[in-house]
Amino acid sequence: xxxxxxxxxxxxxxxxxxxxxxxxxxxxxxxxxxxxxxxxxxxxxxxxxxxxxxxxxxxxxxxxxxxxxxxxxxxxxxxxxxxxxxxxxxxxxxxxxxxxx
Numbered sequence: 001x002x003x004x005x006x007x008x009x010x011x012x013x014x015x016x017x018x019x020x021x022x023x024x025x026x027x028x029x030x031x032x033x034x035x036x037x038x039x040x041x042x043x044x045x046x047x048x049x050x051x052x053x054x055x056x057x058x059x060x061x062x063x064x065x066x067x068x069x070x071x072x073x074x075x076x077x078x079x080x081x082x083x084x085x086x087x088x089x090x091x092x093x094x095x096x097x098x099x100x101x
Contacts, residue, residue: 008064015057026068034089
């Protein structure tokens with residue numbers, strides 16, 4: 001965390017209504033790049049589409065230029081008042097920043 005902070009990364013917690021068209025496209029590209037040729041899969045059963053759940057929660061990491069670099073996708077479990085991590089794709093540049101130093 002300290003290395004990412006020093007490299008200028010910030011985070012924002014977002015729900016879908018707060019997305020811009022550009023941010024959604026950026027998140028889709030991050031997810032596509034992360035999985036490569038593999039099908040989309042998450043940690044949570046039946047979450048095979050990142051952008052279909054209206055009440056999903058995203059924690060988005062932004063680089064020093066304010067470009068989306070990775071995100072955590074959480075499904076909201078209302079019955080248990082909890083969040084369930086679905087996926088956490090990131091770009092290679094983010095991975096490099098977290099390990100360099």
